[in-house]
Amino acid sequence: MGKLNTGRKQVHLEQKGGKSNRQRVWEAIRKNKECFTLAQVSSLTDVHYDTVKTYGQALKRAGIIGPKSVHEDALVRDQAGSFSEHDLQLIQDCGVEAPALNRDGTPNSMGLGNEAMWRTLRMLPSVTVDELANFASASVATTRSTAQSYLKWLEKAGYVRHNNGRPRRYELIRARYTGPRPPQIQRIGQVYDPNTAEVAYIQAPEELL
Amino acid sequence: MTKINVAGIADIANLGLCDVALERALSRTTSLPGMVCFYGPSGYGKSMSACWVANSRRAYYVQARSVWTKKDTLRAIVAEMGVTTPATATAAALVDAIASELAMSGRPLIIDEMDHLVAKGSVELIRDIYEASQAPILLIGEEMLPTKLKRFERFHGRVLNWVPAQPVSLEDAKRLAPIYSKVTIHEDLLKHVVKMANGSVRRVAVSLDLISETAITEGMAAVDLAAWGKRELYTGDAPKRRA
Numbered sequence: 445m446g447k448l449n450t451g452r453k454q455v456h457l458e459q460k461g462g463k464s465n466r467q468r469v470w471e472a473i474r475k476n477k478e479c480f481t482l483a484q485v486s487s488l489t490d491v492h493y494d495t496v497k498t499y500g501q502a503l504k505r506a507g508i509i510g511p512k513s514v515h516e517d518a519l520v521r522d523q524a525g526s527f528s529e530h531d532l533q534l535i536q537d538c539g540v541e542a543p544a545l546n547r548d549g550t551p552n553s554m555g556l557g558n559e560a561m562w563r564t565l566r567m568l569p570s571v572t573v574d575e576l577a578n579f580a581s582a583s584v585a586t587t588r589s590t591a592q593s594y595l596k597w598l599e600k601a602g603y604v605r606h607n608n609g610r611p612r613r614y615e616l617i618r619a620r621y622t623g624p625r626p627p628q629i630q631r632i633g634q635v636y637d638p639n640t641a642e643v644a645y646i647q648a649p650e651e652l653l
Numbered sequence: 654m655t656k657i658n659v660a661g662i663a664d665i666a667n668l669g670l671c672d673v674a675l676e677r678a679l680s681r682t683t684s685l686p687g688m689v690c691f692y693g694p695s696g697y698g699k700s701m702s703a704c705w706v707a708n709s710r711r712a713y714y715v716q717a718r719s720v721w722t723k724k725d726t727l728r729a730i731v732a733e734m735g736v737t738t739p740a741t742a743t744a745a746a747l748v749d750a751i752a753s754e755l756a757m758s759g760r761p762l763i764i765d766e767m768d769h770l771v772a773k774g775s776v777e778l779i780r781d782i783y784e785a786s787q788a789p790i791l792l793i794g795e796e797m798l799p800t801k802l803k804r805f806e807r808f809h810g811r812v813l814n815w816v817p818a819q820p821v822s823l824e825d826a827k828r829l830a831p832i833y834s835k836v837t838i839h840e841d842l843l844k845h846v847v848k849m850a851n852g853s854v855r856r857v858a859v860s861l862d863l864i865s866e867t868a869i870t871e872g873m874a875a876v877d878l879a880a881w882g883k884r885e886l887y888t889g890d891a892p893k894r895r896a
Binding site for chain 2: 537538539540541556559560563564566567568579580582583623624625
């Protein structure tokens with residue numbers, strides 16, 4: 445392809461219509477669940493073949509997709525030693541959300557902490573930083589500083605506000621609830637909302653000084 | 654059951670009850686019904702318990718509103734799941750979409766403020782979703798919810814467990830004390846706090862905070878009933894007229 449392999453794009457650049465590459469790959473697989481090849485999926489979704497292959501292998505190791513014929517492996521080396529494709533099928537449909545997996549097919553908990561904090565903010569009228577960290581920890585271990593930082597960015601982006609009690613209590617501004625997916629904080633100082641597929645906040649350059 | 658041992662959230666009795674109830678629905682044999690009803694007066698810690706349980710099991714959570722029509726209810730659940738459906742989808746199509754997503758993802762559904770759906774006649778809707786998915790559904794509502802649901806016989810029979818939220822106990826108060834208070838509160842005062850709270854976890858928490866603030870202002874490191882004396886606690890009642 446001649447593209448430089450420079451790792452993942454920033455989330456607001458990768459996602460199209462609020463969907464990640466993996467999400468689009470997953471949707472293409474579900475649409476063609478009876479029979480597909482990874483190359484077909486790549487061309488259907490306009491996602492780079494290597495990306496599709498990596499995710500395809502994770503799905504295969506997790507037993508979610510598999511070869512159409514039981515006797516053949518999905519990817520076998522031909523005489524020249526390169527991989528040739530076999531037809532695949534969806535074995536276990538897990539719903540609309542693309543399964544979050546590591547390369548080896550084990551579940552990946554990335555983003556679950558944010559998701560739990562976002563859910564907590566919606567379910568409880570108001571929370572302190574400690575309460576938010578502790579409720580989110582019901583899902584994955586979440587530290588106080590993680591909760592503090594998440595609240596800080598959500599507040600900048602106008603999703604939450606706080607009172608001046610001791611300790612401070614934060615509440616979600618109900619009108620700003622955009623959907624079930626948690627806004628993501630990007631290292632470049634942006635808040636990306638996957639529900640609306642928009643950047644909700646951009647840090648002013650002077651704040652970086 | 655999962656051991657709930659997180660500093661900052663007291664392992665109050667209701668949290669465990671709610672967790673066990675949903676666990677039973679998740680691990681039930683197929684012949685048993687799969688809906689669970691968790692009910693009790695406001696302030697008993699139902700939402701807190703539900704929040705913890707929702708996070709630990711990645712549940713879909715919707716809070717019903719009094720104005721919701723059947724279609725609004727379905728649309729809200731669909732949106733919560735991130736399922737995209739055409740704007741023209743019929744109610745039946747929405748029920749199917751919800752049920753298939755519930756069945757495939759294996760995640761439970763929590764419906765808070767279920768009383769509103771009863772008032773709007775949407776009870777059968779929830780039963781339809783349950784029948785089509787057989788997925789565990791946790792319904793949360795006020796004290797009278799089981800009585801209200803009795804009218805819907807076919808619905809009533811699909812409930813695996815009726816779990817009444819328990820009034821706050823002295824044990825709960827002992828666990829809450831270190832979280833809300835920076836000073837030591839003696840058992841006799843805790844008992845008094847529980848009595849005045851009339852069952853509500855929320856009131857106990859507010860009272861503990863009040864005691865802590867007062868004690869710090871007055872330079873006390875520990876407070877008992879005698880030291881607290883006739884000072885008022887948080888009861889939730891409007892203040893009495895003074896002579």
